[in-house]
Amino acid sequence: MRRVCARAASSRYCEPAMATSLLSVEQIARLLESTCTLLEGEINALDDADARWHPAEGEWCVNEVLGHLIEAEKRGFAGRIERILEEDRPREPGWDQAAVARARQDCDRVALSLFMEWMGLRHRSVQMVRALQPDQLDRACVHAKVGELRVRDLLHEWVHHDRNHTRQLLANVQARVWPHMGNTQLFQGE
Numbered sequence: 001m002r003r004v005c006a007r008a009a010s011s012r013y014c015e016p017a018m019a020t021s022l023l024s025v026e027q028i029a030r031l032l033e034s035t036c037t038l039l040e041g042e043i044n045a046l047d048d049a050d051a052r053w054h055p056a057e058g059e060w061c062v063n064e065v066l067g068h069l070i071e072a073e074k075r076g077f078a079g080r081i082e083r084i085l086e087e088d089r090p091r092e093p094g095w096d097q098a099a100v101a102r103a104r105q106d107c108d109r110v111a112l113s114l115f116m117e118w119m120g121l122r123h124r125s126v127q128m129v130r131a132l133q134p135d136q137l138d139r140a141c142v143h144a145k146v147g148e149l150r151v152r153d154l155l156h157e158w159v160h161h162d163r164n165h166t167r168q169l170l171a172n173v174q175a176r177v178w179p180h181m182g183n184t185q186l187f188q189g190e
Helices: 027-047 062-086 099-104 110-131 153-181 184-189
Strands: 003-008 012-015 140-143 149-150
Touching: 027 062, 027 110, 027 153, 062 099, 062 110, 062 140, 062 153, 149 153
Parallel strands: none
Antiparallel strands: 003 012, 140 149
């Protein structure tokens, strides 16, 4: 059983993760929009050299995270949901995310340009999510790797995916400043 841990005073305690209810379509739309605000702040604070910086060999820079979000919007979320709504149980192939990232060459691009490309897609996606009807949420595709995916499953994964890659982008910026923190690095173990 997965556990949720919290910090209370000086001790840590864990309790079983509680089951939650499904998010509404409107809640999902608002959460997808909130990603825009967070990413906009980060992108506006970074210059292009920082957005191209890699924390380690083989890890994505900020620009590559943005490129992945663009492709995921088109291939994994909005695009996939649109196909599900247009076709009866379409078969969905997977996609090689690493190969697509290499082919896109986003590291060499301007971060603000990538962000604006993603924002255009996201704005359209949020409108599509808000227009979903209750009877459309159980429509599904059959994914080559994981099997049946319902629209409602994809909506919830979309929120999770956003937070995962937002965390990745934030961790990249943290790694960028780490060497310049001097003895304040010692606070991080507390």
